Amino acid sequence: MTERLGPIPFDAMTPAQRAVAQAVIDGPRGALYGPFVPLLRSPELMAAAQQMGEYLRYRSALGTRLSELAILVTARHWNQQVEWAIHAPIAAQSGIAQDVIDAIAQRRAPAGLAADEQAVLDFCNELQRDRRVTDATYAKALAQFGEHGVTDLMGLNGYYTFLAMVMNAAQSAVPSSTAAPLPD
Known part of the structure; x- marks a missing residue:
C-alpha cells in the first residue's frame, strides 16, 4: 500500500504549513507524525484538529x-x-x-x-x-x-x-x- 499523502520536507512547506507543523512539534507530541502528516495539506483543519486532540489525549476528564x-x-x-x-x-x-x-x-x-x-x-x-x-x-x-x-x-x-x-x-x-x- 502506497502512502498517498506522505511527509513534506520542512523547507518545501508553505508558511502556514510550517507554523502548524512547528506548533505540533513544540507541543506535547514533540514530533509531526501519524494523522498530522496528511492533515498538513490543510493547515487550518490541522490546527483545529491538533488542538482538539491535545485536549482529548492529554487533559480529558477521563x-x-x-x-x-x-x-x-x-x-x-x-x-x-x-x-x-x-x-x-x-x-x-x-x-x-x-x-x-x-x-x-x-x-x-x-x-x-x-x-x-x-x-x-x-x-x-x-x-x-x-x-x-x-x-x-x-x-x-x-x-x-x-x-x-x-x-x-x-x-x-x-x-x-x-x-x-x-x-x-x-x-x-x-x-x-x-x-x-x-x-x-
Missing part, C-alpha cells in the same frame, strides 16, 4: 488510562494500524492490562475489567458498532464519569474516528511499534 482504552476500541473498529501502533503501548503503560489490549485486537470481549473500563468499553463499542448508545449503557457511563466525562468520551470516539478516516484514506505509513499489528 484521564489517560480510560482515554487510551477508548482510542484502542476506536482504532479496532476502524482497523486503523497507525492509531493502534501508537496507542497500544501507551495504553499498556497507562494501566490497561495486556490481555485486555489483546482481546480488543482480536475482537473478543475482555474479561475482568474494572467497572470504569467496562463502562468505556461498552459505550465505545455501542457507539462505534451501532452508531448510538442504549439508555442503559449511557446511564452506566454517566454514573461513572458524569456529564463532563461522557461528553469527553463521545469526543474521543468522534476525534479518533476522524483521524482513522483520514489515515485510512491517505494510507498513512505505520510507524514501528512494540505493539503487534491488528489482525485482519
